[in-house]
Amino acid sequence: MEEKKSTFAVKKGLAQMLKGGVIMDVVTPEHARIAEEAGACAVMALERVPADIRKDGGVARMSDPDMIAEIIETVSIPVMAKARIGHFVEAQIIQELGVDYIDESEVLTPADNDYHIYKHDFDVPFVCGCRNLGEALRRIGEGAAMIRTKGEAGTGDVVEAVYHARTVFGEIRRLQNMPVDEVMTFAKEIGAPFELLMETRELGRMPVVNFAAGGIATPADAALMMQLGVDGVFVGSGIFKSGDPAKRADAIVKAVTHYDNPEMLAEISRNLGEAMVGINISSMPEEDKLAGRGW
Amino acid sequence: MLRPYNVFNHMKIGVLALQGAFAEHIVMLSKLGVETAEVRLPAQLDDLDGLIIPGGESTTMGKLMVDFDLLEPIREFGLNHAIWGTCAGAILLSKDAHREQPLLSLMNITVQRNAFGRQKDSFEAALDVSRLYQDGDTREAFHAFFIRAPIIDSVSGNAKALISLPDGRIVAAEDGHLLATSFHPELTGDTRFHEYFLSLV
Numbered sequence: 001m002e003e004k005k006s007t008f009a010v011k012k013g014l015a016q017m018l019k020g021g022v023i024m025d026v027v028t029p030e031h032a033r034i035a036e037e038a039g040a041c042a043v044m045a046l047e048r049v050p051a052d053i054r055k056d057g058g059v060a061r062m063s064d065p066d067m068i069a070e071i072i073e074t075v076s077i078p079v080m081a082k083a084r085i086g087h088f089v090e091a092q093i094i095q096e097l098g099v100d101y102i103d104e105s106e107v108l109t110p111a112d113n114d115y116h117i118y119k120h121d122f123d124v125p126f127v128c129g130c131r132n133l134g135e136a137l138r139r140i141g142e143g144a145a146m147i148r149t150k151g152e153a154g155t156g157d158v159v160e161a162v163y164h165a166r167t168v169f170g171e172i173r174r175l176q177n178m179p180v181d182e183v184m185t186f187a188k189e190i191g192a193p194f195e196l197l198m199e200t201r202e203l204g205r206m207p208v209v210n211f212a213a214g215g216i217a218t219p220a221d222a223a224l225m226m227q228l229g230v231d232g233v234f235v236g237s238g239i240f241k242s243g244d245p246a247k248r249a250d251a252i253v254k255a256v257t258h259y260d261n262p263e264m265l266a267e268i269s270r271n272l273g274e275a276m277v278g279i280n281i282s283s284m285p286e287e288d289k290l291a292g293r294g295w
Numbered sequence: 296m297l298r299p300y301n302v303f304n305h306m307k308i309g310v311l312a313l314q315g316a317f318a319e320h321i322v323m324l325s326k327l328g329v330e331t332a333e334v335r336l337p338a339q340l341d342d343l344d345g346l347i348i349p350g351g352e353s354t355t356m357g358k359l360m361v362d363f364d365l366l367e368p369i370r371e372f373g374l375n376h377a378i379w380g381t382c383a384g385a386i387l388l389s390k391d392a393h394r395e396q397p398l399l400s401l402m403n404i405t406v407q408r409n410a411f412g413r414q415k416d417s418f419e420a421a422l423d424v425s426r427l428y429q430d431g432d433t434r435e436a437f438h439a440f441f442i443r444a445p446i447i448d449s450v451s452g453n454a455k456a457l458i459s460l461p462d463g464r465i466v467a468a469e470d471g472h473l474l475a476t477s478f479h480p481e482l483t484g485d486t487r488f489h490e491y492f493l494s495l496v
């Protein structure tokens with residue numbers, strides 16, 4: 001029997017197992033334990049949550065390998081970690097630690113202003129952010145086995161997450177309704193690889209699992225993204241910047257399961273303590289936005 | 296024994312939809328002409344002929360089964376209905392996963408979680424599934440995906456190993472009308488395991 005590891009189907013397969021779940025940003029093993037107990041389907045190990053990266057400024061890099069290793073030791077669920085856009089050596093180091101997914105993330109300071117990592121070269125799968133279908137399919141073309149719409153990380157404002165998800169789903173609907181002879185020009189317009197666009201047209205959805213991220217702070221936010229059509233959610237600052245992280249994490253997990261059941265959502269949303277304060281994106285200067293990073 | 300498609304028309308099979316790859320199972324069942332339902336609350340078990348517990352994270356699903364009072368109703372359902380667990384679902388059906396977590400403890404099997412290692416050790420392979428048929432003929436191999444997969448490290452009582460790797464490690468087992476696979480037939484287009492499960496209903 002011949003075993004084949006790290007094929008694209010195997011990489012994509014793990015993301016399929018994460019669907020209907022919540023992936024939580026954690027900065028310590030203690031956070032990771034809280035996240036696992038609350039029912040997270042995976043954790044994202046990083047040095048500072050996006051809200052703190054915004055506040056502190058400076059260059060945001062890959063986390064200390066020691067911290068990532070400790071988190072891997074602490075939990076039995078998959079562990080993800082972030083590398084800077086284009087920083088393939090950070091990705092090599094993270095892969096070496098045994099993480100299950102690498103996030104080539106705009107939340108960290110980009111290491112390359114022109115190019116992303118060629119992700120097919122790695123054994124470990126990658127997740128990447130997108131604001132629209134063209135960006136998503138460029139990342140998949142480079143080897144990403146999972147996509148997350150970017151939203152605006154560290155704000156607690158869901159408006160950009162909604163905008164990016166609606167943009168992607170709207171483009172897919174347009175693609176499905178256009179005659180096949182218009183697809184190549186559409187590929188040119190949105191900068192997407194033609195073959196992946198044809199595959200998306202055939203499937204009626206993105207060819208890999210698509211989560212939402214960036215600004216989800218409440219169970220209602222999570223259920224909103226699910227009802228819009230994403231496969232699951234990432235919650236970053238929304239949990240550990242809230243008044244009662246364990247309770248909020250637990251509620252967001254339940255809300256993703258019962259996303260289309262308002263009666264359950266009403267029950268789940270009760271008495272969760274303070275949500276993260278958040279930043280209103282409409283009052284945010286353009287240069288402070290992270291979502292524009294990615295080429 | 297595998298049966299022709301049309302015998303599945305009258306069945307209604309639930310897929311536990313707390314978290315994980317439940318949509319993939321529903322697609323496979325629909326191909327076979329079976330009526331399906333997503334199960335998130337105990338009352339949704341009422342009119343089902345069988346249940347599939349999909350792949351996903353067993354700790355997440357186990358916790359949500361406790362939170363939504365599903366553990367006991369599914370145990371009772373399993374006493375006289377077919378249940379199939381794939382990957383995380385197999386862990387939840389087991390008696391012991393060598394770790395403290397909520398389990399249904401319905402099958403006389405124990406499992407080792409993440410037995411092959413982390414994601415970089417996940418793999419796909421062709422499995423000999425001739426044992427699914429009782430005629431002794433060799434059949435076309437089944438293309439199986441092992442994603443951070445468990446192995447079934449022991450079977451006891453009425454449980455028996457169904458499919459093993461060449462090195463002897465058990466990756467599918469059955470115990471009466473209960474079925475566990477450590478791999479993911481729902482990620483292939485091959486409906487043979489789904490048909491086999493429906494033959495247990």
